[in-house]
Amino acid sequence: MRHRPPRGTAVAAVLVTVLAGCTLPPGAVPTGTAPDQGITVTTGAAPNQDVVALPEGSIDTAVEELPGIVQAALQRTGVPGAAVAVVHGGETVFAEGYGVRKLGEDGAVDADTVFQIASLSKPVGATVVAREVSQGVVEWTTPVADLLSGFELEDPWVSTHATIGDFYAHRTGLPPAAGDLLEDIGYDRDYIIDHLRHQPLNPFRASYGYANFGTTIGAEAVAAAAGTDWESLSEEQLYKPLGMDRTSSRHDDFLGRENRATLHTRVADRTFEPLYERDADAQAPAGGVSSTVDDLSRWMTLILASGTYDGEELLEEKALLPAISAQSISSHPTAADQRAGQYGFGFGVGVHPGGRVSLSHSGAFNLGAATTVVMMPSADVGIVVLTNASPVGAPEAIAAAFLDEVQFGHATRDWVEAYGKATANLSLPAGDLPGVPAPTDPAPAQTLSAYTGEYTNEYFGTATVTEEDGSLVLAVGPEGGTTAVLEHWDADTFAFTPRGENAPKGSLSSVVFALDGGTATSMTVDFFQSQSGDLGTWRRAG
Known part of the structure; x- marks a missing residue:
């Protein structure tokens, strides 16, 4: 991988x-x-x-x-x-x-x-935070858990001690780009922040992981302290005072x-x-x-x-x-x-x-x-x-x-x-298959119905695999809104072309099904697996 x-x-x-x-x-x-x-x-x-x-x-x-x-x-x-x-x-x-x-x-x-x-x-938003610090609304050292009800990361101690400054300095232990693929497939800010609790953490305040949604967590905490949403806070506290019309x-x-x-x-x-x-x-x-x-x-x-x-x-x-x-x-x-x-x-x-x-x-x-x-x-x-x-x-x-x-x-x-x-x-293309020659004599797949069905993943949510016009179609994200055709590669391995911000031209990823008794019990999607800390395996629902 x-x-x-x-x-x-x-x-x-x-x-x-x-x-x-x-x-x-x-x-x-x-x-x-x-x-x-x-x-x-x-x-x-x-x-x-x-x-x-x-x-x-x-x-x-x-x-x-x-x-x-x-x-x-x-x-x-x-x-x-x-x-x-x-x-x-x-x-x-x-x-x-x-x-x-x-x-x-x-x-x-x-x-x-x-x-x-x-x-x-990020630095524009950090200026908004600095203004809130100036006004005594928050401090850079304020724990976000004091401001965001129910907030948690994988480690309970980090959850309660990570500060606004920690999130803005990318030193909470969240891995680089944590949450970005959730955004790519259509999830909103609330879902992404809530599901970052599944991300394995690196050492707290001893590692650096540049993460958009780490910054977003810090900003959400500041907005909560100010009693408004971040977009309105930025407008009222920075854009309007400076005439940034x-x-x-x-x-x-x-x-x-x-x-x-x-x-x-x-x-x-x-x-x-x-x-x-x-x-x-x-x-x-x-x-x-x-x-x-x-x-x-x-x-x-x-x-x-x-x-x-x-x-x-x-x-x-x-x-x-x-x-x-x-x-x-x-x-x-x-x-x-x-x-x-x-x-x-x-x-x-x-x-x-x-x-x-x-x-x-x-x-x-x-x-x-x-x-x-x-x-x-x-x-x-x-x-x-x-x-x-x-x-x-x-x-x-x-x-x-x-x-x-x-x-x-x-x-x-x-x-x-x-x-x-x-x-x-x-x-550079993403996934594990760019530049990899397709098998010249691939092993046959099972009948496509062996792979179809609903699969669950605590981080990425539900995925469905359906058969349409003789091909498998993978659907992920809210209401299955992000779809891709799966092309047979070899045996129980298929390939698809990911799209979005994190998938440059030429990206190609494997989807590997594991079967038991002729029916798929799980699937691992390399594009999601390799960019999310090994969270890219879905298991058949039920």
Whole structure:
């Protein structure tokens, strides 16, 4: 059985980095030159705030170079459209769109085009939580079980002790992508959160598992404490105060925008097509926000100003700082000269080669979206890039090339190539059968009626296998709404093509029936088994 990394969460997990300090205090930035090296150092109040000084005028120059950076990245990757914004000194200094909202149509992308921002929803949502912490509604250390009645995970002790912060830092022990396949087959937020109690846990606070529905649990707890739903809370506590008029955590609102970007799925190298919709309402706090670069510029301005916007303190710096500080090791070094990846409460946090702290997050839907944000507090600069195509590293490459110009005055590497390689695994087919030759002389199956019937699974729910027009059809999810034809492979093994966010083009999975007395008693579906911690076996009902 072939196990493979989760897909819907992999981009953000790959790109989280380290936070080691905070914004330099005003007046604490004398400069000096390192002996015999010609390196100008901007020194802070403490040694861990020292950074390599920026070249004179580099931010202005980087902004001037940005259109060419964006256009080159889109041309090289084939991504249909992008919107990019830069904030600096409390202002939006750049906001432009490139390409088209949908291939084959005339609508151009501009700064007001609404994109689905995928996992960039996490740091936006963490800002909502920070505001609730500021107002005394919750603390990052509040156990979610105190706020969500009946909440439980596999381990009772973890169930009662896991905090809002633990879920936002992905350190509860939930495995990566826990719950994502339940969403893929149509289950709603309540069902998914309830059934995560069946997921085997990794060590509590000693492991990192990037999970959309872990973040969603933390957000649901905060909304419960506030006495409202998460979507309304986000709107009232963040979007409205910042004037983010085109931002929403509801998919219906996104569909209601005339100026919106269509998802484009990668079907070949540099080739994308508008094939699918992606309703992420079930995981809205983690991946369901839609927004514009103009709106997100307002949010970046708030973060870079440590919670102040337009002269008003919207959240206390002490409530925000834990979110933008390292809380979990997201990736351990594999060599002594590597920096570890770290994660805060909803923010990726890191240190650039010049010593500057960055706050970042990427997001992606394999069905057709890729986004990124990077903020550099010591330079008071941030960039957000939204695109309408499957993840191929384009937004990250644009942001990295811009920040190279900011920090060093020149590119340090080919970022399109580097991030293309970093995201290549996301388009690999899922399941255990891609590339496996079909048997040339397969053993015959039983009569199809031997496999038909109803099967139960405590995690994925009921599945039915029926015979239609001489083939087996598998139906899973609420009311059997997700179906697939099972093609005979060999003996009691069949094959099917999974669909959805976690099943890129070319995916192919086995379905293995176990029989007793000529009748199937169980079936194991590799696509579900290998991505859910061995929970993909259904047993015949009754």
